Amino acid sequence: MSKKHKPLEEHPSFPVTLQSAIDSTTNWRQWMSDNSVPEEIRVNAFFIPVGDILALAQRDDIIGVRAYLGLPGEEADISTLKILLVPVGPSPTPIDPDKGEDIIEEITGTDLVTIYDFTSPCPNFCAVHSPLM
Numbered sequence: 001m002s003k004k005h006k007p008l009e010e011h012p013s014f015p016v017t018l019q020s021a022i023d024s025t026t027n028w029r030q031w032m033s034d035n036s037v038p039e040e041i042r043v044n045a046f047f048i049p050v051g052d053i054l055a056l057a058q059r060d061d062i063i064g065v066r067a068y069l070g071l072p073g074e075e076a077d078i079s080t081l082k083i084l085l086v087p088v089g090p091s092p093t094p095i096d097p098d099k100g101e102d103i104i105e106e107i108t109g110t111d112l113v114t115i116y117d118f119t120s121p122c123p124n125f126c127a128v129h130s131p132l133m
Helices: 018-034 050-057
Strands: 045-047 064-070 082-089 120-122
Touching: 050 082
Parallel strands: none
Antiparallel strands: 045 120, 064 082
């Protein structure tokens, strides 16, 4: 572990109550309905494989993970919506140090990258019995 960063188990977590999660996801669905987002293109959740989470959690040079939304390909098909997970390291400048800086690494010709996009949107990868749906 790097001496500059707290071990993962020392970072605060921010769990929410089930009721708070239900309220938040209900508000999201209501917002989509109020703003006339067609039912067939509404995204309610994302499935993130544990391998992506573990790959990011094993790094000792990060302060967090940033999630970007993206649509792959030239055609904007909402069913292909992705969350791109990027490790975030400490900011190199004292301005807004808590925001951190994306760690973007890619070595041409290898599988070494730090951007993970193996997420799958719901619909398609939805929980069957979740109270958040």
